[in-house]
Amino acid sequence: MSQSSTAIFGARRDQAFPVLAEADIERMRRFGEASAYAAGEHIFEAGDVSPGLIVVLAGKVDITQDGKFGRRETIVTHGPGSFAGELAQLSARPSLVNAQAAEPVEAFVIPSQRLRDLMVQEANLGERIMRALILRRVGLLESGTIGPIIVGPADNGDVLRLQGFLARSGQPHRVLDSKTDPCAKTLFEHFQVDPHHLPVVLCPNGRLLLNPAEKDLARCIGLLRPVDASKVYDVAIVGAGPAGLAASVYAASEGLSTIVLDCRAFGGQAGASARIENYLGFPTGITGMALMARAYNQAQKFGVEMVIPDEVKLLGAATDGARYQLAVGDGETVRTRSVVIASGARYRRLDVANLAEFEGTSVHYWASPIEARLCGGQEVALVGAGNSAGQAAVYLASQVRKVALLARGGSLEASMSRYLVERIRAQPNIEVLTGAEIEALDGEAGNLATVRWRDRSSGASTTRPIRHLFLFIGADPNTDWLAQSDVALDARGFIRTGSDIASAHGVMETSRSGVFAIGDVRSGSVKRVAAAVGEGAQVVAALHAFLARDGSQAGAPQV
Structure with missing residues (x-):
């Protein structure tokens, strides 16, 4: 164990880097293939797909990261009984680190598919391995010295967009402020970058991207791979929020071939929650990102194929073994026997003429540590009166000088959980302004300078020097993509299911046989994380029933 790993992983380093007993190694052998590496041989490089989980029988393997000025820094040295790998090996994604044989090595390699088999068939051993893989990823995230490098002004909207995408995707990354960081200048000179092209992203494989879209960045780092148009899935799930991830875990664990698609990142709106305290089983609360990351990893454990970020544009009929x-x-196509729509909702925007000018730099729709760092020591305004708004206000109050919480209604109690109302009242730096609505935003070059709001009862206006505004004013159903898909919607655009549809088999089925809707996008659903997870579990029984009726069921239910 190197000093570097001790510093990064702290008290949990023994769990992150366990040494397996001989009996455990023997149980793992049947999942792997024998391999040997000569001293100095590069086993895999950052940016390349690793052969799998490498269990060391003899010799030593150095795990390194590429540090500043081209120097490689050792994270950990694996000896006999240790294994090399982290979460990337679970889904055959490109490695985040380098592995090199420090001396002649005897080992066996467990490829990704067999690693997932091990997780299921050897539950106790699989639990220890999964914990180690997760802790290693957490350590890499916390180190802040690995992964793609974003270069640009720290407060630039596109820098924040790319940084937010990588953070919500659980991907380690670095951000170099082009105004202050000397390493940024070195990169500019090496790649001959025009400052007008900022931000740029340097991927681990050496490619340089100029202000990329999230999809292009995901492809460069191996998060997003081409869809196999020849494969027919048992179920395609559109949306990777709590409902979609729950459905994927239960479907895949019961033998259904499952693919999940989302146009942004896993976690949905729940993933942006600063802290969820009323979710069953977490008495001390849990961040939305942590909860959703666990679900995402759990889905991959059962072999769910993730296509994120990629946007579904149309649902249509198919032939040759696929219904849809x-x-x-x-131009890609996913062929499937059934569809679960869990596309959730999109953030509602203020009706202010110049709102778009400040979105991404000064107007935010979630409150993560990225936004909090921008607001340190400042007064911020937050609009909303639901639980998400309350969670965000409490979190921001711990990071900023003051939070002005604006609510259109006469009180918070009508729409916010009591525990959050009480906590807000207990925060000395949260000012609650009921019956208030935003009137105008003012600033220049995309940076907010002042916010003006109006008291709805008196008509009096207030203007304050506020540079960051957070909006939690509800959401509209994300169903525009269904416009030509013959899926019945209600008057507000939510998907009608169950008793609303004469032909539906069960409460989750839509107007199209074999197409189901769950979570926030479903008309009449309860807008809570627990309810979404429950619907994700419930819909799998409906999937089994449909596939049995349709005569195309690949896996049998295990209930």
């Missing part, structure tokens, strides 16, 4: 096909991304 989804038009995805750049």
